[in-house]
Amino acid sequence: MVRRASSVPHLNSSGGSSADSAGTSGSRRGRAPVAGSRGSRKTPSSTGQGQRQGSGSSSSVPRSRSLTNGMRRLSPQKGTGSSGGTGSGGGGSSRNTPYFLRSRENEIGSADTLEIVASKSTGSEECSTPEDNINVVVRVRPLNDKEKRDRHGSTLQFPGNGQVILEGHDVGQKKSHNRDSVRVFTYNVVFEPGATQEDILDYSGIKRIIEMGIEGFSCTAFCYGQTGSGKTHTLTGPPDLFVGKPNPKDPRHGLIFRSFVYLFQLIKNRKDVNYVLKASFMEIYNERVIDLLNPGSARKPLAVRWSKKSGGFFVENLFTVDCEELDDLLAVLEEGMRNRAVGSHAMNDHSSRSHTILTVHILSDQQTDGGVFLSKHGKINFVDLAGSELTKKTMSEGKTLEEANNINKSLMVLGYCIASLSDNKKRTGHIPYRDSQLTKLLADSLAGNGVTLMIACVSPAHYNHAETLNTLRYASRAKRIRTKPVIMMDPREALILSLKRDIHALQMENDHLKAALNLHHQAATNGAGPTENNLLELQLDRVSSGGGGVPVPKVDLERLPELDGSELAELVKLYMAENESLRQENNHLFTVRETILRDQEIVCRENERLLKKLEDVNKSKPSGDEDNEPSKETQPKE
Numbered sequence: 001m002v003r004r005a006s007s008v009p010h011l012n013s014s015g016g017s018s019a020d021s022a023g024t025s026g027s028r029r030g031r032a033p034v035a036g037s038r039g040s041r042k043t044p045s046s047t048g049q050g051q052r053q054g055s056g057s058s059s060s061v062p063r064s065r066s067l068t069n070g071m072r073r074l075s076p077q078k079g080t081g082s083s084g085g086t087g088s089g090g091g092g093s094s095r096n097t098p099y100f101l102r103s104r105e106n107e108i109g110s111a112d113t114l115e116i117v118a119s120k121s122t123g124s125e126e127c128s129t130p131e132d133n134i135n136v137v138v139r140v141r142p143l144n145d146k147e148k149r150d151r152h153g154s155t156l157q158f159p160g161n162g163q164v165i166l167e168g169h170d171v172g173q174k175k176s177h178n179r180d181s182v183r184v185f186t187y188n189v190v191f192e193p194g195a196t197q198e199d200i201l202d203y204s205g206i207k208r209i210i211e212m213g214i215e216g217f218s219c220t221a222f223c224y225g226q227t228g229s230g231k232t233h234t235l236t237g238p239p240d241l242f243v244g245k246p247n248p249k250d251p252r253h254g255l256i257f258r259s260f261v262y263l264f265q266l267i268k269n270r271k272d273v274n275y276v277l278k279a280s281f282m283e284i285y286n287e288r289v290i291d292l293l294n295p296g297s298a299r300k301p302l303a304v305r306w307s308k309k310s311g312g313f314f315v316e317n318l319f320t321v322d323c324e325e326l327d328d329l330l331a332v333l334e335e336g337m338r339n340r341a342v343g344s345h346a347m348n349d350h351s352s353r354s355h356t357i358l359t360v361h362i363l364s365d366q367q368t369d370g371g372v373f374l375s376k377h378g379k380i381n382f383v384d385l386a387g388s389e390l391t392k393k394t395m396s397e398g399k400t401l402e403e404a405n406n407i408n409k410s411l412m413v414l415g416y417c418i419a420s421l422s423d424n425k426k427r428t429g430h431i432p433y434r435d436s437q438l439t440k441l442l443a444d445s446l447a448g449n450g451v452t453l454m455i456a457c458v459s460p461a462h463y464n465h466a467e468t469l470n471t472l473r474y475a476s477r478a479k480r481i482r483t484k485p486v487i488m489m490d491p492r493e494a495l496i497l498s499l500k501r502d503i504h505a506l507q508m509e510n511d512h513l514k515a516a517l518n519l520h521h522q523a524a525t526n527g528a529g530p531t532e533n534n535l536l537e538l539q540l541d542r543v544s545s546g547g548g549g550v551p552v553p554k555v556d557l558e559r560l561p562e563l564d565g566s567e568l569a570e571l572v573k574l575y576m577a578e579n580e581s582l583r584q585e586n587n588h589l590f591t592v593r594e595t596i597l598r599d600q601e602i603v604c605r606e607n608e609r610l611l612k613k614l615e616d617v618n619k620s621k622p623s624g625d626e627d628n629e630p631s632k633e634t635q636p637k638e
């Protein structure tokens, strides 16, 4: 029997990288509000302003929760102070974390980790957090009306501590009473059937993902699970939410819209940083990539290409849309939801027939202490995978069957990649990313330098036992994958930044020397003769005229990506030349200073000698007839 001590609320926790995918190295650019059904908005295609790329707020403490499966609720566990995979900072830490989440020790998602990132990221062109595991949480949907009517029992139990217990056997298999019929899995957090959409925002770790996206990391949140397990519900909400104009205040909104709200909250608080948000939305339907913001009547597929520059795959000519306001992001979501492929089968009336990837690009510019502008490009991918299906159960045929085969095939490749990456021996070998469009675009999320959150969605119904077991195994494997989040900047930009920093330091030193020289100059000219004075003037003139160095190029770092290789090489050459010139100027200043100091010393000695002579003269004066008889001692010495 299962005797795992712990609590049984709707959520429980244990102790958490990117689709470059969405293509960041674009070829065609533009600017535009998003498509959509909302009032004055125009479609990107009609405005021509979109960009083609070539290359719920958190609030109250969760309500008290009912017992699940008749298990005993135990007393609250002591908190550890960590944010329980809930996302650090922001909303997560400021509220009373429910006891069932506090058991999570410092894992990805802790405020500590983020602080390291934040402090480092303002000072260097590339910084990273320590290697960490993919953050995996499980969401169990409630039994639906049909399942209740058909009296399907639940096959899952929730003992707390991020554990979920799968009991029983697959329908059709002989019931066995051996140990194998009870399986225990542990994840970062388990959301029980009563968990709300708000709980997912607050405790899944998505807040940390958003915070890291803002810091310049490449982040991904993806939902995985069998058909009808609640992936789309978790990410966007129930199907009718996007029929007509969605109400931003609708409490049924899923993780994506809630994340948008949180993102805007964070950005508004960062007055010191200039942010630009852009978004794209695509689907992979039958291995073809379709732009959901501009599908066109023919739904022409876009090419997925390898970018040498970014070292990842990207979707060529994908539309990206500038999003200045929350409404713009909502419109992107709405447009994409309307255009994606949805079908119906025996297990889900509104089944996603494609994998979708919505990407929010976060471009930021921040002036550092040295006056240098630091620009970063973070992004957050929201990936709604189509559900794996047993076609016998979904009774798919014709088009739906073809879709199901493609879905299952790409998920199988994803499974191979996850299995290889989670195996220490295999992870350095060949990973078959190229075997499907999905894995090409998720390669960076799974093994790169990003931060990844996997939400495994499962059904508790007994008749889905086999699929639930599959998903839980899949999720356990994914949990073993380690990534090393890194803020990546263009190496050329990094070099230019570092040269600029050097120049700034040299300029400061230069100014300091000039100020010191002026002081010395004034002191020196007080006692120096006309010839020395002229010489100093000449030297100082040479210094203040800048020594004839190269002109300083003024470059807007935002425009760097637009420069071609030779222009960038020229720019780097100019910065290096400026650096060299400043170095020479500094050397010259040091030489001048030495000369002046020497001259000053001579002048000082001369001054002392004259003073002494004066004293002597005064001393040797006779008290009475000093005007008539000059003494020997008062003769001037040579």
Ligand SMILES: Nc1ncnc2c1ncn2[C@@H]1O[C@H](COP(=O)(O)OP(=O)(O)OP(=O)(O)O)[C@@H](O)[C@H]1O
Pocket: 140, 141, 142, 144, 193, 225, 226, 227, 228, 229, 230, 231, 232, 233, 234, 237, 238, 239, 348, 350, 351, 352, 353, 385, 386, 387, 388, 457
């Ligand atoms: N946590 C939940 N609470 C209430 N209803 C839910 C929940 N999860 C899913 N549902 C409902 O179950 C149905 C199926 O969910 P959904 O479409 O999100 O599944 P899916 O995993 O995306 O399926 P597919 O892979 O076929 O697209 C929907 O009507 C959805 O609203």
